[in-house]
Amino acid sequence: MICENCRQREATIRYVQLLNGAKKVRNLCPACLKEIDPEHYAAVFEKESPFANLLSGLLGITSDGERTQQFKEMSQIVCPTCGTTYEEFTKDNVFGCEDCYSVFGPLIGDKLKNIQGNVTHTGKHPLGREKVRERTASDVTGELTAAERISLLEFRLKEAVAEENYELAAQCRDEIRALKAQEEGK
């Protein structure tokens, strides 16, 4: 997936903002995250070595046992549905509800990769949630599907309108129409 901000580099971070009950999800590359949110970037990425050490660094478990400011901030991340805090999650590694996956998922994405190896489900689907199509080569290489491209373009369209870049907005709109028509024709 390509970074929504620079549209060049690989998006390896899912940046979720919870503000006044509204959830905003953006797929970014590390460089753009650094630009957009330098504080959190530093907190999460400018630490050495594996996630385990990262975690204790975040939790502020220093040699003199003092809790740091970062920990106070991180522990305030809360799942709005079930009330599980990040602190609680790191204690026993248990999610409280399905929404926890969206809330904490970006924070533990790397950890999941270490345990599980691959981060996308390729197995059975429940009743009523059948697979739209079979896994294709592009899923493996990580290229965008039509659906992903459409949502990316919709996001870009909104941004373009906000920036008053109506030319770009029109381009996005046309591309979206074309993709949707293609999908429906299938």
Place this chain on the structure above:
Amino acid sequence: MMKWYEDPESQEAVLVSGRVRLERNIAGLPFPSRLSADQAEELVKESEHRLLPLLKTQDAGYTFSRLDKMTQGLRGSYREKKILNESLTRITRPSALIVNESETGSIILNGEDHFRLQSFGRGQDLAKIYDRVNELDDLVNKEYDYAFDDKYGYLTSFPTNTGTGMRAGVLLHLYTISSNPPFRRMVMEMARFGITVRGIYSEENMGSLYEVCNHKTLGQSEKEIIDLVNRVSMQLSGQEKRVRESILKTKRLEKTDEVYKSYGILRYAKRLSLKEAMMYLSTLRFGVCEGVVHLKTPVNLFGLMMGVQPMNLQQYGGDTQDWPAVRAAYIQARLPELTD
């Protein structure tokens, strides 16, 4: 009705048993750790009414019992049979166990996840065991919508279970190869392929019983996982059989002596510690499966190995002052004579 592990027909030389378990949660409901006591109570009662009749149409032997109200003794017994795990034996929130008489199928309600579906059977039948648990899954899914995400798959309380929510394992009796040094190296190698191999009863790996199990649940399909576990089990089983064959060629008398001595002790001892019982039963199992010794009537020796575990033995009953004595009596009541 016989439990599956009491059936002598199930006795294969190396592949002792297989199991597959699936973790599932209901959509739109907090996971068990976040349900209020009232919600949990309601969930347990409701699922009893909705699921038990459906299950009974498949197997009339299904029964329902409250897990949170179950005695520690019975919970321990289920743990020794691998139906419950360690944390489920300590559970206090409203939860339940639905299990059939032969213990081949079970559902745990509101344990670590809303539903834990399990099926057990013969080691060589892993694909069939998966089919059985898959049927259970479809049955429950007809009544309840599952929490599911296209990226993360079936959403579970523990992220280490997410995706397929599936753990598939085959239990192997690695009587000869487990004591060789290369075995440990091989076990570490397997971790790279997402397979764990570990002794099931204790750190000392009593009884030479090892379970081959998948480690990852996300990113592979259910079929891929079953194939992987099967392949590794077959590979280990093949190795074990080759070494057995070689040892019986070069040291047959030595091994025969060991087997007969083990039988003799099991037959006549008045007290047996768990460690002793497991050691001798393991050797006897080897002997019976390799044709070194012959029993008058067939018996499933793995069934005995489970039966002599502390909690299972308690269910059997007897003098509570002297469990080693109860153990010896338990074995003697079940050990057939030798043919001449």
